[in-house]
Amino acid sequence: MPITAEEIEILIRESFPGARVEVQGDDGAHFAAFVEDESFRGMNRVQQQRAVYAALKGKMDGAQGELHALALTTKAPE
């Protein structure tokens, strides 16, 4: 089932209510997301991106994962 950028944004916001979130992509499979959240402070990039993947609740997983490609940029606010 294809997913939309809006749905991805909603999932990310559920886990990061105060974050600045931008999701782009309209082909149902390839997306780019930017997430800036205070909770990322002190985390390295792997930890930050793991946290975002966790918010997406397995949608990245497996050959049948709805989300084939998500380019991810994460950071703590400057």
Next chain:
Amino acid sequence: MTTTIAHDQIRDTLTKNDVVLYMKGTKAMPQCGFSSRVAGVLNFMGVDYADVNVLADEGIRQAIKDFSDWPTIPQLYVKGEFVGGCDIVTEMTLSGELDQLFDAKGIGYNKDAAEQIRAANA
């Protein structure tokens, strides 16, 4: 293949090779744009690395995700440590952090090539 055997196999690969890229396809013929980008950086920088094609082994494909707690491919490992996926490796290449990591871990690479990548993406 059971999970334990797959994990043992991964640990074995990571022990025997300083730099390992779990990817879709091979370094000579990547089969996904994200894998292609990371393999391309390592190839261009002249890094000696082992490529593992997860498309050729469904057990490893799933096991490597559990191993690193990371849901996507490619995955780059240096000296047994998970470095990141495509976005992280790209950012680190452009910021020079990948050079620093290779320097710190004693991994050989072509510094000029790394500078060329940065110049081309500046």
